[in-house]
Amino acid sequence: MDRRLLLIEDDARLRSALTLVLSDEGWVVDEAVDGEQGLRLLAEPGRYDVVLLDLRLPGIDGFEVCRRIRRTNDVPIVMVTARQDSHDVVAGLEAGADDYVTKPLSAKVLVARLRALLRRTGSRDGAEPKPIVDDDLEIRLDSAMVVRNGHPVSLTRTELKLLAELANARGRVLSREELLERVWGYDYFGDSRLVDVHIRRLRAKIEAEPAAPRHVITVRGMGYRFGP
Amino acid sequence: MTNNHRSHRRRRLVLGLRGRVRLAFALVAAAIAVTIAIAVWLLVTNLVYERREGLSLAQATATADRVEAVLRTLSPPDDLVKSLGNPAGSMSMLWYQDEWHSGDPTLSAADLPTPLLERLMSGERLQQRVWLTGTPRLVVGIPLTDVDGTYAEIFPLDDMERTFRTLAATLVAVTLVAPLLGLLLGAWAGRRALRPLTEVTRAAGAVASGDLTARLEATGDPDLAPIAATFNRTAEALHRRVQGDLRFATNVSHELRTPVTTLVNAIDHLSTRREQLDLSGRKALDLLGDEVTRFERLVEDLLEISRTDAGADDLLLAETDAAELVRQSIPDTARRLLDVDPAADGLLVRVDRRRLERTITNLTQNADRHGGGLVRVSVEPAPGPTVRIAVEDAGPGVPAHLREQVFERFARGATSRDRTPGVGLGLALAAQHVRLHEGRLWVESRIGGGARFVVELPAHAPSHRQSETPPAVDASTDHHPWDPPWVTTR
Known part of the structure; x- marks a missing residue:
């Protein structure tokens, strides 16, 4: 089964490069150039396994996109921040992101994160049947x-x-x-x-x-x- | 060399502003004191002496009149001069009928200097100071015209002389003390007058040591206001300029992040297709990959260093096991080089883990790239209490005169041979991070050759876990003072 990822990123070249790498790893990547387009694509429930969201976007910014996604959708969100130690990280997590990666992010790190994310959200082994x-x-x-x-x-x-x-x-x-x-x-x-x-x-x-x-x-x- | 010598000699002659003020005050005080002392001396001695002379003359004249009157009755002159009984302890002598008659057994005419005797015998009216038998005296000579003789009265002046000596001593003392007082006055006045200068020095010092927000307070003093204004304007301009530079560096590295990310991922993508490239293509890909990695690191370092310059307050301090931190920070291949002193095991440091990890990584990378390879990483306790983390390499070491310089930004090795890529900011960033933790970073010679970079951080032994402060982002407010019985500590 293909895993589908929605990439919301305004820089066309970065979008292309990430799509290339993620496709190599077996992801089906849909690209959105801004928050509006991303939210439109997310309207269909269960379409994506994960969202990769740049926090610095033109128009509706990443934080707001995150909050709007969370109103209707529990899809895992990985945000892309400029800096690890800026307040963006906390603000992004507060807005509902599950994890973050910092620029310049390497495909290896990103792929490892996504795998961990899917592992924890996908399987439920070892869970006790008793509530x-x-x-x-x-x-x-x-x-x-x-x-x-x-x-x-x-x-x-x-x-x-x-x-x-x-x-x-x-x-x-x-x-x-x-x-x-x-x-x-x-x-x-x-x-x-x-x-x-x-x-x-x-x-x-x-x-x-x-x-x-x-x-x-x-x-x-x-x-x-x-x-x- | 000659220049040096000359400037050194000149410097020895130059007194500080404060010194000059003090010296000027002292000299003026000395001049005033000497002038006043001389004037007082002349005035007082003359006055006292003239007064004494007048009194002596009056007394002698009165006595002479009596002597003359008596001599006219032809009584014996010796009995006469002896019977005079002069007040004020004076002694009488009489020149009469070519013979000296003394009224005092201790005094004879022979005691008087001959020129004076001759003048007295010649009938001159005189007043003269002489030294007789070791004491100063005033000799008053009155000619007795009616009987053809001279009456001389010798007044003691030693009491006056004593007074003069006391006066002289007092004046000398005052003259000597005055410059000292002048010196003190000068010091006080100098300090008062130069107090604003101390402020300027303080503010300039603050600016020099990096606090670009230091300003001089505006005072109402019209002499100082222009200096303060100029200083503040200069500091303000400098501050703006530095801020601008920092913003520029931050913006540049920020802007570079997105293209660097694109590059990194495009190269990653190419790397997975490495097998499809021919040999030269692979070589080009490797070159590209290495350079992009280096570029990426440079952008990161630049951003990090400019952010700390700008005084970023994003230090995330947490209690951390020093040895464990070092163990996690060095590459797996270097674990066997780690040497933890048993006494340092468990020592806690309060650090921003990310920054300190970066510091140690930079030092080990430096050892690998420029120090001929990492040889040993040690963790040991030091007085303070502190913990010392030393990163040792097998390279040529750092010559003494470059040991400060290696921590400067974009410092390069002394030889062109050492122009290995990536020197740039690594050590400067390490130094900055260590400073941020109130620690020290220095380089010394390793015993047996090579360089030894030492990070020294304030440390403490683990006391009680309750004393640990929670991380910055913990808004929970629940308090549970008890430890549940089933709590197990790792």
């Missing part, structure tokens, strides 16, 4: 569903994977590095902001009071744990 219940929250890993107070919660696949890792640890504290490795497939030098921003997004969806969380708890100086 994990914590107070008002019920996590059904076998059907990728989270139910709070009887209502299903819409999580992106990365958020779900993060929650699953924490829930499967059964109250053990997981460090940011461990979570980076398990959820994003990063090595030692991953960006712990990925974890922190995703935890924040997750709390906003599953906690009654995100500022005083009861399910996903920060253990100062160590990491996060799930549970009472």
Whole structure:
């Protein structure tokens, strides 16, 4: 089965080069020159496996495109930022991106990221069929569903994977590095902001009071744990 | 050489502005003191002496009148001069009938200098100071015209002389002290007058050490306002210029990122089709690939260095195990060269991991490219407490006079042989990153040849994990002071 990728990038030459490399890796790449075109192409649900989104776009900027995609779609989004340490990264993650790559990005890094992204969103091996219940929250890993107070919660696949890792640890504290490795497939030098921003997004969806969380708890100086 | 010598000699003669003010004050004070002392001396001594002379003359004249009156009655002159009983301790002598008669047994005519005696005997009216038996005296001679003799009275002046000596001592003391006071006054005045100059020095120093926002405060002083204004204008222009340069460097490297990305990926694409190219085509592809990699790194370094110059506040500090960080930062092939002192194991440093990784990578790359290959990477504790990370190579080493210079931007090796690509910014960036962490980076000679680049960072032993601060981007506010019993630490 072909994996389909939507590339939203305004620079024609860069678009062409990335398409060449990704096609080599077996991706079917659709190109969009700006946010409007990208959003039009995304209107058809389930058409793409992943979106590669440049944050600096003419017209609607990347952050806004990200937010609009998230309103209707949980497709994994990898954003392309100019700099790793700029505020763009945090803002992009807040807007709903799953991961990021920085320019000049090499095809090798990009392909590895996309593989990790699909691996974690695609398969559900090792998930226990028995739902994990914590107070008002019920996590059904076998059907990728989270139910709070009887209502299903819409999580992106990365958020779900993060929650699953924490829930499967059964109250053990997981460090940011461990979570980076398990959820994003990063090595030692991953960006712990990925974890922190995703935890924040997750709390906003599953906690009654995100500022005083009861399910996903920060253990100062160590990491996060799930549970009472 | 001659020039040097001359300028050195000249420098020794040049006093500072402050020194000159002090010296001027001291000289003026000395001149005033000497003038006043001389004037006082002349005035006071003359006044006192004239007064004493007048009194002595009046007394002598009165006595002479008495002597003359008595002599007219033909009484013996010796008894007469002895009976005079002069006040003020003066002694009387009488020249009468070609003979000297003394009123005091301690004094005889022979004690007086002969010229004076002759003048007295010749009947001259005189007043003269003489030294007799070691003391100053005033001799007053009054001719006794009626009886053809001379009356001489000798007044002691030693009390006056003592007064004069005290006066002289006082004046000399004042004269000596005055320049010292002048010096102090000059120092005080100089400091006061030059205080604005100290401010200028401070501000200029701040600008020189990189704080381009340092300005002089505007004062109401009309003498200083122009200097302050000029200084501030200059600093402002410099600041704008540097900011402009930084913006330019940042913009350029930003603009270059997209084309570099295109290049990197196009070459990647070509590389997968390497087999389809002939030999020369492959060679060209390799060249292209190497150069694009180098170009990419240069763009990255340029951006990074200009961003730090601009004072980017994006330092993401986290407690990190120093030895572990080094282990992760060096290439897999170099792991066996890593030598961690057991005492340094577990030492924590508070660093931006990405920056420090970059620093160590740059140093190991430098060793590989320009130092004849990496030989050893060590981590050891040092006083402070600090941790020292040393990267050693087998190259020719860095000569002493280039040891500062190698950390400059786009520094090149001394020999053309050493013009290996990529020297550019690596060490400068490493130095900048280390400075940002309040550490030090230097290069020294390795024992056994080669260079040894040492990074020294403030470190501390792991105390309690609770003391660790959470990363910057953690907005969670939940507090759980207890450790759950099933928490396991890795």
